[in-house]
Amino acid sequence: MRVMIASVMHEANSFAGNFVPFAHFARRGVLHGADIPPAYAGTRTEMAAFMATGADQGWEIVPALVARGTPSGPIDAAGFARIIAMLAEATRAALPVDGVLLALHGAFSSEAEDDGDGAFAATVRAIVGPDVPISITLDPHGNVSDRLAASVNAISAYRTHPHTDHFEAGQRAAGTLARALNGEIAPVVHLARAPLLRGFDACRTTPPDGPMQRAMAQARAMEAADPGVIEVSVQAGYSSADVFQAGASVAVTGNRHDARFDALAAQMVRLAWDERHNETVKMLTAAEAFAEARAVPPGHGPIVIADFGDAPNAGGHGDTTALLALILAAKPPKALVAAIADPSAAEAAQSAGVGGQISITLGGHVAPAQGGGPIPVVARVVSLADGIYVHEGPYTTGVTGDLGASALLDCGGVMVIVTTLARSIFDLAQIRIFGIQPENFDLIAIKVMDAFRAGFAPIMRTAICGETGGTTSRFHVALTYTKLRRPIWPLDPDDVVARHAGYLP
Ligand SMILES: [Zn+2]
Known part of the structure; x- marks a missing residue:
């Protein structure tokens, strides 16, 4: 089996007041092909986990592209076009592939495109075709679009904040891909978005226990109760992005499409709504x-x-x-x-x-x-x-x-x-x-x-x-959102948001 691996990551703050050029990514090192494995060998990263699982499974790993920028203002239109072109070229060069592993962040927006991660996944999907499974990792501060969810087969977000489990998330994503390649499962992502600009206590997992620990326990219980549930992935969202999809979401990766997976995602989202006032950090x-x-x-x-x-x-x-x-x-x-x-x-x-x-x-x-x-x-x-x-x-x-x-x-x-x-x-x-x-x-x-x-x-x-x-x-009230979906908590009145979400008659 040939498995392509790649990582494109950025967290773009719409309120930073500037766009960054491609050089912002080049500074940290844009890596291609054979330059990638030595840069990640021995690290606690998703890429290292992809390679380790590949070795265990006997896959031929095809390293394609790594482009990462530290969080900043969004990348400018020319820089975004360049990254999309590099990803497309690297994917075409990797063909034929049996599977794809991507490490994304989820909060990549640009001057030209509000949904960078959706664009990356859709670009790879268009090139590899509809039948090649794509399994991805996300940062739980990602804002997940419908296009991203529809372009991939499985989502594994980190489960800790601070994020000390990049490697474990990479192992899960690769493990799901292995099961798909063996013909054991046919994974499909079922996404539900919460009417919350931020949720799950920003996904904090440091003491004291809060909404994220309760969500993690609930997610693990859902996975244990139904063998069709491959993974319940919880995203708290990233509120400094003025994009339609900003905010909390839950992605249930299930074996084939089934309405029961949508129901589980909706149930987790409702948990986020009920916990919206519970924040463990006093600001x-x-x-x-x-x-x-x-x-x-x-x-x-x-x-x-x-x-x-x-x-x-x-x-x-x-x-x-x-x-x-x-x-x-x-x-x-x-x-x-x-x-x-x-x-x-x-x-x-x-x-x-x-x-x-x-x-x-x-x-x-x-x-x-x-x-x-x-x-x-x-x-x-x-x-x-x-x-x-x-x-x-x-x-x-x-x-x-x-x-x-x-x-x-x-x-x-x-x-x-x-x-x-x-x-x-x-x-x-x-x-x-x-x-x-x-x-x-x-x-x-x-x-x-x-x-x-x-x-x-x-x-x-x-x-x-x-x-x-x-x-x-x-203090979101001081920020002006123009593209964010509304109504949404905490910007709009509770009853308006709750009624729109179907939580009130
Ligand atoms: Zn994060």
């Missing part, structure tokens, strides 16, 4: 978060303040300064701000060299009105780094990441990491490359959503979640 303003951090009794390990409102891992600019300003003014002992994306500050530090002193206006350059503008700072350069690191934590373990040319600055006693690229700090290796140990700090301020909990859990005393009002803010 504070920058001032509230900082005050709460200062009130934590002395103890061991850093207090972490995570700014969800300017999170590069969800497409934020990573340079807002509302929280930075509070920390610089109060100068708490052993404080680290990691990181502020500021290419000009990073360049000034690189020019001055270690020990040099620089006068800069730090951060807040991209969208000064959102989350705080630039702050004048006199800083000493403590260390420099090229920004390359290898993830040490359980989240994408072994994968190489890049912050761009970066520096650690001493800003009047407060340590601040400045980076060229906007990147969330969620892995301790990203801090260690500056010659410092995160364990030794009392307060660490980062710009990231829940992903940090995996890497920081072993060292942190407590986590406090804040919102500085950047472009990944969840």
